[in-house]
Amino acid sequence: GAVVSQHPSRVICKSGTSVKIECRSLDFQATTMFWYRQFPKQSLMLMATSNEGSKATYEQGVEKDKFLINHASLTLSTLTVTSAHPEDSSFYICSARDWTGGATNTEAFFGQGTRLTVV
């Protein structure tokens, strides 16, 4: 079945540095990928929708200059957390859906998640 691969799974960085997270669809093409953030004991919150070949669409309250998204190919989206601060420490997860079959309720596949700790 479809698989989404995300890495790194865990990263610790110093405050003020940037961190790049990669999300790949392994056996299907994804024109759209989604980036979520999850704080402890809270729900997944959609940060942005990554669109292949065009600008990402950010949810209200998410700083596009801080969370840079690039979706340069049909199988890869990257999220860069720029000038990270301790409050950015969270679990970041990407997701994509395989629309190849055309089903309207196609399962969303998630990457393994990246646990970011900013010290």
Next chain:
Amino acid sequence: RKEVEQDPGPFNVPEGATVAFNCTYSNSASQSFFWYRQDCRKEPKLLMSVYSSGNEDGRFTAQLNRASQYISLLIRDSKLSDSATYLCVVNPGSPDGNEKLTFGTGTRLTIIP
């Protein structure tokens, strides 16, 4: 009102018991519905889609009530391995076709031996 609301629990249930979760959604135009399972510090994984006619997969039964805008999940003969957080997920059917999903906060279930 939140777009998707769930009782966060925790639900502590003895092994073998039956447990039910409910979830309500605010957007009456929502098109598709899912239950996902998330283990601690892991990514969510699809448990089952929810259809208007209701659907069953082994010990799990999901139902949708569009009139009242709620979704339910029933787990029968619960196992220790069912311990997890169960996420109610709704596709509100965005007009641009992006098919964004909206997640509930999740219901934490612990099965007690």
